Amino acid sequence: MNSVISIHTIRFILLAITQALIFNHINFLGYINPYPYLLFILFYPVKNNRMLFIFLSFLLGLTVDMFLDSGGIHAAASVLVAYARPIFLKSTFGTIYEYQTIKFNNVEFGSKLTYIAFLTTIHHIVLFTLETFSTSKIILTLQKALFSSIFTILLCILLTIIFSRNKT
Amino acid sequence: MQQIINFIIRNKTFLLFLLLFSISIFFTIQSHSYHKSKFINSANFLTGGVYNSVNNISEYFSLKSQNQILAEENNRLKSLLYNSSIKTDTSFVDSTKFNGLYRFTPANIIKNSYSLNNNILTLNKGKNDSIKEDFGVISSKGIIGIIDKTSANYATVISILNTTSQISAQLKNTNHYGSLKWNGNSPEFVQLVDIQKVAPVKVGDTIITSGISSIFPKGILVGTIQDFKLDDAENYYTLNVELFNDMTNLEHVHIIENVDKPEITNLLNE
Numbered sequence: 001m002n003s004v005i006s007i008h009t010i011r012f013i014l015l016a017i018t019q020a021l022i023f024n025h026i027n028f029l030g031y032i033n034p035y036p037y038l039l040f041i042l043f044y045p046v047k048n049n050r051m052l053f054i055f056l057s058f059l060l061g062l063t064v065d066m067f068l069d070s071g072g073i074h075a076a077a078s079v080l081v082a083y084a085r086p087i088f089l090k091s092t093f094g095t096i097y098e099y100q101t102i103k104f105n106n107v108e109f110g111s112k113l114t115y116i117a118f119l120t121t122i123h124h125i126v127l128f129t130l131e132t133f134s135t136s137k138i139i140l141t142l143q144k145a146l147f148s149s150i151f152t153i154l155l156c157i158l159l160t161i162i163f164s165r166n167k168t
Numbered sequence: 169m170q171q172i173i174n175f176i177i178r179n180k181t182f183l184l185f186l187l188l189f190s191i192s193i194f195f196t197i198q199s200h201s202y203h204k205s206k207f208i209n210s211a212n213f214l215t216g217g218v219y220n221s222v223n224n225i226s227e228y229f230s231l232k233s234q235n236q237i238l239a240e241e242n243n244r245l246k247s248l249l250y251n252s253s254i255k256t257d258t259s260f261v262d263s264t265k266f267n268g269l270y271r272f273t274p275a276n277i278i279k280n281s282y283s284l285n286n287n288i289l290t291l292n293k294g295k296n297d298s299i300k301e302d303f304g305v306i307s308s309k310g311i312i313g314i315i316d317k318t319s320a321n322y323a324t325v326i327s328i329l330n331t332t333s334q335i336s337a338q339l340k341n342t343n344h345y346g347s348l349k350w351n352g353n354s355p356e357f358v359q360l361v362d363i364q365k366v367a368p369v370k371v372g373d374t375i376i377t378s379g380i381s382s383i384f385p386k387g388i389l390v391g392t393i394q395d396f397k398l399d400d401a402e403n404y405y406t407l408n409v410e411l412f413n414d415m416t417n418l419e420h421v422h423i424i425e426n427v428d429k430p431e432i433t434n435l436l437n438e
């Protein structure tokens with residue numbers, strides 16, 4: 001139990017720092033940045049205290065906001081994704097989730113991909129809508145959200161493959 | 169009463185979500201309004217300290233290009249100095265004129281940002297260096313922004329690449345002025361709006377700050393006119409201005425304090 005807490009604390013700090021110092025200065029094609037700090041929310045243990053989980057997501061989003069001077073957009077998007085996570089867990093993993101025996105290391109790749117893709121897209125749409133904060137630039141907002149989502153999804157998949165513990 | 173408590177206990181997750189979500193929306197709305205007090209900014213000791221220690225290392229990578237920029241500026245200042253017609257007599261220093269109207273402080277940018285709609289930079293000078301809100305920030309090539317929040321050792325700057333920023337600027341040839349805004353599209357161009365239709369606007373003309381807002385002195389370079397068009401009512405020009413500054417590569421900047429600003433604002437408020 002103790003090791004789980006320490007792993008997630010380290011993951012929290014590491015993702016916030018790398019987001020602020022590396023991933024936010026990529027600026028691919030001028031404006032496309034990935035937001036892989038989402039991995040913390042995506043792969044938080046399924047058996048959890050939901051209130052603590054939502055609060056931690058809020059804290060992570062707020063930390064990123066503080067580094068980027070962006071008000072509360074990351075906090076809002078993170079809290080929303082954390083709250084909506086059980087719905088997507090249920091729809092993508094189905095029965096494995098219902099029995100509460102899910103382990104992110106050994107689920108099918110396809111369902112993992114859809115799970116990451118759904119939550120990332122929602123997160124980014126909320127994020128960029130709040131960032132632009134105007135209805136007149138809706139096309140630009142959606143365009144930014146789409147490109148950044150693709151980047152984030154690719155990066156999340158790569159990071160999970162690199163850092164997954166192989167149990168064969 | 170019992171029922172209310174039961175309701176709260178049953179829906180505690182949803183209520184927590186709603187609370188945290190509205191807090192973040194509140195922060196977001198605050199960040200979109202100009203100069204509102206906000207708690208979440210990168211001028212605090214934690215984020216400022218992290219950015220500063222990382223910048224101590226990463227500034228070595230741009231050393232060569234920054235040296236180049238400083239050498240160019242030195243060259244320009246030297247040519248101004250030796251070609252000036254005013255001969256300064258070094259044996260006599262007029263102490264009544266020794267303190268100028270503007271006070272300059274050098275600073276380093278430790279966090280740059282240009283890909284968002286509301287870009288905010290972080291500097292490594294703060295209240296301890298008597299930096300306050302509403303001081304101007306320029307680089308050797310032109311205008312950068314206005315100081316927003318300060319902590320003991322750090323300050324945040326509202327960049328000109330910020331959709332809420334609004335700085336008074338004018339044509340260099342004539343005194344027709346307008347306000348400098350950004351539409352959020354490209355970090356190389358800003359827009360100068362509300363220039364009178366009678367103004368002689370030409371592509372390639374230089375835009376400078378007007379000094380009306382008493383933040384910047386008159387004559388700080390901004391950019392050149394890329395193209396222009398009349399607005400919908402056909403009374404004012406909207407100019408597309410190409411910046412002299414490369415906003416994606418900034419390191420050494422100067423903070424300008426207008427010493428007479430309290431006097432001017434006092435006069436205007438009377």
